[in-house]
Structure formats: structure tokens, C-alpha cells
Amino acid sequence: MFGLSYVIFKRCLALVSAIMLLIVSIDERDLPDPTGAQIIDRQRYVLEDYYMSNQGVTNDGTYYYFSGKKNLGKANMKTGEIFLVNTSPIPKELQELGCDHIGGLSCYNGIIYAAIEDGPDYQHPFIALYDAETLAFTGRYYELPQELHVEGVPWCAIDVENQVLYTAEWSNATVLNVFALDDLHLLRTVPLSEPIDRMQGGEMFGGKLYLSCDEENDLKRVFSVDPTTGEVKVVFTRNIGKAFEAEDLTVYPDADGKPVFCVLDRGARRKSMNLTKYQLL
Numbered sequence: 616m617f618g619l620s621y622v623i624f625k626r627c628l629a630l631v632s633a634i635m636l637l638i639v640s641i642d643e644r645d646l647p648d649p650t651g652a653q654i655i656d657r658q659r660y661v662l663e664d665y666y667m668s669n670q671g672v673t674n675d676g677t678y679y680y681f682s683g684k685k686n687l688g689k690a691n692m693k694t695g696e697i698f699l700v701n702t703s704p705i706p707k708e709l710q711e712l713g714c715d716h717i718g719g720l721s722c723y724n725g726i727i728y729a730a731i732e733d734g735p736d737y738q739h740p741f742i743a744l745y746d747a748e749t750l751a752f753t754g755r756y757y758e759l760p761q762e763l764h765v766e767g768v769p770w771c772a773i774d775v776e777n778q779v780l781y782t783a784e785w786s787n788a789t790v791l792n793v794f795a796l797d798d799l800h801l802l803r804t805v806p807l808s809e810p811i812d813r814m815q816g817g818e819m820f821g822g823k824l825y826l827s828c829d830e831e832n833d834l835k836r837v838f839s840v841d842p843t844t845g846e847v848k849v850v851f852t853r854n855i856g857k858a859f860e861a862e863d864l865t866v867y868p869d870a871d872g873k874p875v876f877c878v879l880d881r882g883a884r885r886k887s888m889n890l891t892k893y894q895l896l
């Protein structure tokens with residue numbers, strides 16, 4: 616009897632999910648094209664997958680790793696299907712300090728680095744490390760200097776080549792913070808050529824740091840930063856509109872080694888998460 620109820624429940628869920636995906640695709644059918652890039656694919660997440668994927672994204676070439684505010688998820692990059700979740704990843708001792716929000720993710724060498732912050736006073740910015748295979752907490756976390764993260768730590772990005780991790784202030788950021796990857800002690804700050812606002816996440820690719828920004832206009836541009844010189848450039852403009860909230864991004868190489876930018880957005884009316892893939896023109 617329980618087995619039959621479960622099958623009916625799962626079928627109902629699949630039906631609701633299909634209806635929501637249809638509504639979302641109708642809602643978004645007239646979105647303008649991006650400038651400087653083209654969309655090559657879009658994966659949409661609704662219902663429970665929405666809660667698993669509404670903050671952060673990174674990839675290791677085989678899997679996407681997502682964060683919701685209080686969750687971690689793992690998805691097959693070919694199908695986009697989220698097949699593994701950790702619904703309680705924030706360690707107890709960080710919860711006791713008020714940490715209740717996982718933001719952007721980056722990964723390296725089988726470890727996911729997750730930005731975790733408290734609020735509303737943002738006194739405790741942390742990077743916590745998770746096993747990419749199981750999504751289990753590794754027991755390792757590092758508190759970052761609060762004076763460099765007065766609005767929390769919404770994201771982090773790993774630079775494998777230089778064995779460092781980057782963060783910045785969420786908005787009106789004037790410097791890039793550079794931490795040693797092994798113990799996350801602060802190495803230096805790099806002045807940015809211009810301030811960047813409302814950074815929601817980033818990832819390194821080909822020696823550049825790419826950033827998704829939730830600008831308070833329709834543009835929602837992706838920026839690059841040269842982490843050595845601090846030079847800031849606009850890479851492409853997504854034109855998705857104010858109704859969307861831009862979140863984290865991740866980048867991987869296509870068959871020719873060119874970057875595929877996967878940017879996560881909370882859709883209009885908060886019904887779906889979109890992982891949209893762009894390639895430069």
C-alpha cells in the first residue's frame with residue numbers, strides 16, 4: 616500500500632514539475648538576446664531542485680555542485696539531474712555563531728569550498744570545505760578577516776595555478792582579497808581598476824577571474840578581473856532583466872578549449888532556477 620502511495624506521489628510530483636517547467640518556459644520566451652555572447656543551453660530547476668540550487672554553482676568537469684541557502688547538491692553535467700543532496704551541511708559550531716547562509720562555491724582536488732556567512736550583522740565570514748564525492752563536511756573551515764567582508768562572504772573562487780582563493784566585498788568592492796589555498800591565510804589584496812557592485816559568484820578560467828553580478832538594472836553583466844593587475848573588464852551582457860536575480864557562475868572548457876559560462880539565476884517570480892550556458896561570440 617505504501618509502495619503504491621509513493622508511486623502516485625512521485626508521479627504527481629513529476630506532473631507538477633512538468634507543468635511548472637512549461638509555465639516558466641512560456642514566461643521566459645521573449646527574453647532579449649545577450650550582447651557579446653550566445654546562449655547554447657539552459658537547464659531549469661523547480662520544486663525541491665530549486666531549493667538545492669538557488670545560491671552557488673561550481674563544476675569539476677563531470678559534476679555540477681550547487682548550494683541552496685542551507686543545502687548542497689550534486690548533479691550530472693550531461694543531464695543536469697541533481698542526484699545527491701546534503702540537507703544539513705553547515706557545521707553546528709558555525710550555526711551557533713549565526714551562520715545560516717551558504718553562498719557561492721568553487722572546487723579543487725575533490726574538495727568543495729563554500730562561502731558561509733551569518734547575518735544581518737555579518738560578523739563571521741567563513742569558508743567551509745566539503746568532500747565532493749559525498750558532499751559531507753570535511754571538518755575543516757576557516758574564518759576570514761571580518762574587516763575585509765563587512766557585508767559577508769557571498770562567494771569564493773579558487774585559482775589552481777597560483778594555489779590561492781579569492782574573495783571580495785559583495786558590493787562597491789575596491790580590492791580583490793587573495794588567500795593561500797592551504798590554510799586560507801591572507802596573502803595580499805589587489806586594488807581593482809574600478810569598483811564592482813553586487814558580486815554573486817565567480818570562477819577562474821584561463822588566468823582570469825569571471826564574476827556574475829546582480830546589477831540593479833536589466834544588464835546583469837559578467838565581468839573579468841585580472842588577478843595580478845586588478846584590471847576589470849566587461850565580458851558580456853546577459854540582458855535578462857531586473858525580474859531575475861543573478862547568482863553564482865561556473866566555467867568549463869568546450870571540446871576546443873573555449874570557455875562555456877554557466878550562470879545561475881533565480882527566475883522571474885521565484886519559480887525556477889536557470890543554469891544558462893553562454894559562449895562568447
Ligand SMILES: [Ca+2]
Nearest residue numbers: 672720817864
Ligand atoms: Ca562558482
